[in-house]
Structure formats: C-alpha cells, structure tokens
Amino acid sequence: MIRILLVDDQKLVRAGLRMLCGAADDLSVVGEAANGQEAVRLVERVHPDVVLMDLRMPGMDGIVATKRVLGARPAVRVLALTTFDDDNHLYPALAAGACGFLVKDSEPDELLAGIRRAFAGDSPFSPPVLRRLVSRALRAEGGGPALPEMTAREREVLALVGAGLSNGEIARQLHVGVTTVKTHVASLLAKTGCPNRIRLAVLAAQAGLAPS
Structure with missing residues (x-):
C-alpha cells in the first residue's frame, strides 16, 4: 500500500x-x-x-x-x-x-x-511541464557541459528521457525490457552526475539530443 x-x-x-x-x-x-x-x-x-x-x-x-x-x-x-x-x-x-x-x-x-x-x-512529469522546465533551465544555464563517454544505446535512452518518455515507453520504443532501460538510466545518472531524471532531460536538451 x-x-x-x-x-x-x-x-x-x-x-x-x-x-x-x-x-x-x-x-x-x-x-x-x-x-x-x-x-x-x-x-x-x-x-x-x-x-x-x-x-x-x-x-x-x-x-x-x-x-x-x-x-x-x-x-x-x-x-x-x-x-x-x-x-x-x-x-x-x-x-x-x-x-x-x-x-x-x-x-x-x-x-x-x-x-x-x-x-x-x-x-x-506531464510533458508540457517538462518542456517548460527544460526551456527555463536552458535560459538560466545556457549551453551544457560536454557529454561524458557513453554507448550508442545510452545516447538513445538519454534522448528519449529528454523527450519525456517513461521507462515503459522507452522499453517499447527500443524493443528491450524495462529492467534494461532502468539499468541504462542508472548508468546515465552515474556518468553525468545528474541527481534525477529531470536533470537528465535538461542535459539531453542542452546537448541537442532532445527538443527544448
């Protein structure tokens, strides 16, 4: 419960x-x-x-x-x-x-x-809220730092996180399991130092991987 x-x-x-x-x-x-x-x-x-x-x-x-x-x-x-x-x-x-x-x-x-x-x-997050939050972060912070080294699949997952997709939606789009997506997200959080998924979305936008 x-x-x-x-x-x-x-x-x-x-x-x-x-x-x-x-x-x-x-x-x-x-x-x-x-x-x-x-x-x-x-x-x-x-x-x-x-x-x-x-x-x-x-x-x-x-x-x-x-x-x-x-x-x-x-x-x-x-x-x-x-x-x-x-x-x-x-x-x-x-x-x-x-x-x-x-x-x-x-x-x-x-x-x-x-x-x-x-x-x-x-x-x-509601997608309209995410878009406005990301836009505000971009105005406040400008361009982001260079992305750390990551696999091609991690870049795909990062872009989809930036687009506002849930783990389940990402799994369906990439034809992988939800557990696999969670593993990639955890790896991205560790590599980028982002404290949460929303900061990952901001980073994706700053890097040009997702719409701002």
Whole structure:
C-alpha cells in the first residue's frame, strides 16, 4: 500500500484528490495539509511514501516545504502539483528535490500512474511541464557541459528521457525490457552526475539530443 500525504490550500482540491486516491486499491491517503508548515509536521507523524505537494500556498510554500521534508526524510518522494501558469515555481521546486511534476488538470489515470511511478523511484512529469522546465533551465544555464563517454544505446535512452518518455515507453520504443532501460538510466545518472531524471532531460536538451 502506497501511503500518500495531500498538501494543498484548497479544500476542494484535497477532497478531489482524496476521492481519486481512495478509489485505488493500492493507495491510501494518510493525511492532509493546507500549507507547508502543516505538511512538514505531518510527515513526521504519518510517514508517507509520496507527498502530493501544491507549489503555491500562503505562508510556507511548497518549495520550502519540499526542501524541509526531504531534509528530514530523504526517502520521501515529493510529487509537485502545478498549474499551467506556474513556471516561476518549477525550477526552484526541482532544485528543492521534487521528484516529478504533474499539472493539476491531469487526467485521473495520469495522476494515479504518476504517484505509482514516483513511489517506484521514477520521475513522472506531464510533458508540457517538462518542456517548460527544460526551456527555463536552458535560459538560466545556457549551453551544457560536454557529454561524458557513453554507448550508442545510452545516447538513445538519454534522448528519449529528454523527450519525456517513461521507462515503459522507452522499453517499447527500443524493443528491450524495462529492467534494461532502468539499468541504462542508472548508468546515465552515474556518468553525468545528474541527481534525477529531470536533470537528465535538461542535459539531453542542452546537448541537442532532445527538443527544448
């Protein structure tokens, strides 16, 4: 059972998320918070596996809350919930340690799949959010460093990560097993020094391997 903490200042949003998660046999909502302070306190009490974190909240926002949650419990997976016009919060949330980004108006199946992917160690993100995040990173950082030595297959996997594909989608496109893709992604993280999959996507764009 995946234990979930919902963090959003809007009661209706939390109610909708609770109903959606409650309908899934493998998900359990163990708490709700209306702001970042409550989220930090609740994490210590209810020990969630995944935190669905709104980024814009009064008081302590989702970015600061993400940093404090992960500072206390690094194993927690924080999945940021964002709106279409929330670009200013995306890159800071990534830097704070968010493992993925989903827009609030995602399809229910996409949101549930994102929670499961986050719990499994993946970095789920809505493709439009990834494109905007990568574009912002490119503007902030400019051209990236030279790529380390890698195999032709690793370059293919890096390009597909940059395009926003999940491990399963990459496996189907390359006609290999998901475990093989996970091995390549782990190797890419180690070779590039990127802390997570989203930074790999930024690197792919900087290297011209994926659309920015």
